[in-house]
Amino acid sequence: MEKSHSKHEWRANTLPAMVMVGPVTLVLLFLVVAPLIFVGIMSLCKTDEYYNVVYDFTLVNYAKLISPDYLKIYLQSLLIAFFTTVICILLGYPFSYIIARTKSKKKTLLYMLVIIPFWTNSLIRIYGWRTFLGSSGWLNSLLMLLHITKEPVDMLYKTGTTILGMVYCLIPFMILPLYTAIEKLDTSLLEASSDLGAKPVKTLFEVIIPLTSSGIFSGSIMVFIPCLGYFFVSNILGGGNTDVIGNLIERQFKSANNWPLGAALSIILILVTLVLVKIYQKLGGDMDSLGV
């Protein structure tokens, strides 16, 4: 009796649960957890003189990472990420506000303007920017055609160019959480604020921004973190002058062929990310809005 009952329960509850969750668990286990452990192990390995990985425990890779050259790039990477985030907020907030407050068909159109670029590979879009900004690109041709400048303006391979590319790639991640937060905002609160004598600017700072800070917050996290790793943007638009942490990792795995060092850098980047997310959570951020 007891046994058949438990068998029945297994069939009713455990089996369906396993069927549903099983495949995802396997995928995560083999494609996320196992590689991560492998990266962790590799970061603690040595290399021989030909840069072959030798499975011998060492902390030398981590020791290398605190050299001033690396520290300079961490700082540069954090600054690029910071400015990218700030620009994304400044550009994304008014746009999100407009989408969230627009009614009817226009809203879908504006929303699609944010989503559609996602359907093209970001690498191609970044190459597009290089063509557009290059010395014989459209923008320079246009400027010369209009006699605004005599010679092509050097626009590529600057920190600003990299930030531009980063903003371009990452702004949807700012707009979407902002949109969600602004749409939830109760219009009667804005009316109440105005009713009580607040001019629009006051209402913005007293009511709108404080009540949508969760969106600003999660958007910032979702822009800041990928920005540390988007090496291709800095490769294509920054021409090697504006490295982010992602570039260091890429270089160790490819041209330098020093996998253990690359692994150690990856671990550092993961730790930075975890710390930022932890801070976000501590400050009362909503994990759901990060898609975690």
Add this chain to the structure above:
Amino acid sequence: MGHIVELENVNKIYGTNHVVKDLNLTVEEGEFLTLLGSSGCGKTTTLRMIAGFEEPTEGSIKVEGESIEEKEPFERDVNTVFQSYALFPHKTIFDNIAYGLKMKKVPKDEIKERVKEIMKLVQLEGFEKRYPSQLSGGQKQRVAIARALINKPKVLLLDEPLGALDLKLRKQMQLELKRLQKKLNITFIYVTHDQEEALTMSDRIAIMHDGILDQLGTPTEIYESPATKFVATFIGETNIFDGMVSLVNEDDVQVTIENGFISGKAEGFRFGEYITVSVRPEKMKYSDTHVHGFSIVGTVKDYVYVGSVIKCIVALPNGNELKLERLAGQSLPEIGSYIYPYWEKEDAVLIHSRENSIFEALDNITLA
């Protein structure tokens, strides 16, 4: 007492939807005026136009004689209590109430003083540091009222402020609001769909129906002499008879209805016109025999006990039902017995029917 708010020929049209039609309304200083009507009648839109959240399509709105249609809500000396309270969830109760004064850049010490005073007035002392989510519905309501009143507005607009409260609390708040209004002597414009609430609280009631102001008057006027069929049915319970004037003898009017004829007293009615007669259940009488001027007969169908009164349902031959109301303990006819319902002619309210427009149109054609 002067006119504090004047609406002149105010119209509001959304696309093809004519929400407020040619509204003329004058609000006296210090009065408690209620805009009453069912949902979609334009009462909330009217309130929102006074507050400045909506612009009238046509017409002018004046506060103390000054046109305000062009003014933004933050430039108007009126304040609103919202149906949903609209308290700022990220601010404490103190900061919520102080908001209006802060915007006017009132010195901090004075703000403290005035907030303290108003919180005492609405019995919210000790709640300064709490957040709106930590309060009950009734307490939030008080905060919303305090937040608006602290600005000493010329007019306080209230949009169904008690709608979300349970019955007992609502009754209590009705009295409290009335007390506050009397004490502070501020003009209240109050929107509700609850006719009982309107009768309890108001100095005057404006009844709106389909965007039109049907009647404006004191609760007694509106109850005793409704101007339209809508007002008669909307305010309190009543018996409605639709018919045609079949006999006019000075102010004595006899009306033929489906079940016979009835009588009332009123001037300005003429033979042959369509008419609606309204008689309150408590004014209804009955007899065992025929009464002069009345020919309707009914069967007593049922009794309903409503506390101190008993309602008697009488079925007419065509299936329509009448209601008679008696105090408990008074004698009543037996169920199943035939009675002759009647009333004192003065107790009937005679209302010109809207269908007369056809009648008048025909009249004009013959004249032409």
